[in-house]
Amino acid sequence: MTALALSTYELTKRFGAFTALDGVSIEVRPGTVHALLGENGAGKSTLVKALVGYHQPDAGAVLLDGREQAITSPVVARQLGIGMVYQHFTVVPGMTVAENLLLGRGRLPAVIPWREVRAELENFMSSTPFRLDLDARPMDLSAGEKQKLEILKQLFLKPRLLILDEPTSVLTPQEADEVLGVLRDRAHAGDVSIILITHKFREVMAMADDVSVLRRGQLMGSHRVQAVSPSQLGAEMMGLEGGDQSTEAMTPAMGRTLSAEAPVRLRVQDLGVMGDRGDRAVSDVSFEVRSGEIVGVAGVSGNGQRELMEALVGQRERARGTVWIDGELYLASREQNQRLHVRSLPEEPLRNACVGELSVALNIGLRRFDEAPASRGGWMRLGVLRSQARTLIDSYGIKTQGEQAPIASLSGGNVQRAVLARELDGDVRVLLVSNPVFGLDFAAVAEIHDRIMAVRNQGGAVLLLSEDLDELLKLSDRMVVMSEGRIVHACPTATADRHLIGAFMAGHGHSATALRQEAA
Structure with missing residues (x-):
C-alpha cells in the first residue's frame, strides 16, 4: 500500500484576532475517502491549505504515516506525496494537454526531450481512468474534461494523498459518479488516500468511507459513513442539538400552490444570443414561465446559460427572437423593470x-x-x-x-x-435568478431558497438557472436542460430522472432518448 495515513493533532490557525481553525484533530485512514463537510467559513479551506503548505499552523501538528512533518510550502507537500485539485481551474488554456501535464512537475529542463516525454505521457494515459487527447488545448475542452485534466495532472505526479476541493461542481451526475467512483476504487486498492471537500450529502453517503464535520473552525464530529445519517451530519453543520432533524426540516415548509390556469408571465420565443468570441451561444431558445411557478434551467457550465440570463436582464444584446412580460414586448429597460415589477438576482452580485x-x-x-x-x-x-x-x-x-x-x-x-x-x-412579478447560492454557507442557502419560494408562492414567476442539479430538483416545478446553447429536454420536476437529465446535460440526447424508450 502506497496510500498515506494522515493525522492532524490540535491543529490551530489564527488570522489576527480571528481563529479560523481551533484545535482540529482528524484522522484519514490510508486507502480511504475522507469527506469534509461544513459551511463556508467553517475552516475546511484553512485546514487543507495547512496540509499543502499554504498556511503555517500556529499550534498543533500534522502527522504522515505516524511521523510529524513540517509542511512549509506546496513544494514540500508535493515532495511528501500530497497533491490537491482546486475548485477553480489552474490549467493553462493555450497549452496542450501534454504540456499542462508536464508543467505540473515544476522544474523542467531547458530543452524538453519530447520523444521520450511523449512516450511517457502516452504510457501514463493508457493507465488512467480518463482519456484525453494529448494534443487538445483546454480552451477547446468542456468543463468536465477540464476537471478531468486537473485530476490527471495530480495523478501524473503519483500522489499518496489527494485533496479534492468541490471536484464535481462542473460535472454532470454521470461524470461526477464516474470521477469519484474511479478515485474511490484507486483509494480502496491502496494507491492513494483521498480528502473530499463537498457540500453534497449524496456524494458523502455514496462515495466516502469516513466524514468529518467542521463548524466555525471547530471539529463537530468524525464518523464512519455507514454509521451516520445525513440528518445527523446536517445537524452538526448547523450546530443543532441531537441528530434527528432532517435537512429539509431546517427551513420553513415550502408549500406548493400550483394553478393549472395560471397566466404566462414570461415568454421567450426563438431567442438567439452571440457569445464573447462572436459565435452563437444561445440558439432558438423558447420557453414560458407562469405565475406561481419556478422553471429551472439545468446545464453544465458553458452551455449558454450565462449568455441567456445576460440577454434577459439587458446585459447582452439579443441577436434574434423576442421576450414578453405579461404580454408586453420586453426590452429590459429600467422603466419596464419598474412598471412590470421585474427583478433579477445574478451570479457574482458584487x-x-x-x-x-x-x-x-x-x-x-x-x-x-x-x-x-x-x-x-x-x-x-x-x-x-x-x-x-x-x-x-x-x-x-x-x-x-x-x-x-x-x-x-x-x-x-x-x-x-x-x-x-x-x-x-x-411586489415581484418576474424574478430572474442565476446560481443564487454559489459559494454561500448552509444557513444562507436555506434562507435564500425560502425567499425565492416565497416569491413563487405569492404568484411570481421565477426563472432559476443553476449548475447544482440538487438545487433545481428541490425548488423547481418544471425543468429544462440546455446543451450547446439549445434546450434539449423539458419535464416536470416531480417526474424528473436524475440520470436522464444528466445524459442530456452531457449532450447525449440520442442516448438518453433511447434509454428512456427502453425503460418504457
Missing part, C-alpha cells in the same frame, strides 16, 4: 449587480433612488435611502458595520443578502 465602492445604503437604493420618497424635485434624499436601508438590513439579517460601509467590505453571503433585499422589496 461584480454584476453592485458598485463596490458605494455604500450598502446606496446599493440597496439603486432600484428606487429616483422614486418618491427617496427622490423629491429631482434630488436624491440620502437620509431616506439610509433609513430604508437600515430597515432592510435588519429584516434580511445583513451583517455590516453600518449602512454607510462600502458594500465591497461585506462577505459574499451578505452581499447576496443585500442584493436580495433590494430586488425583493415590494
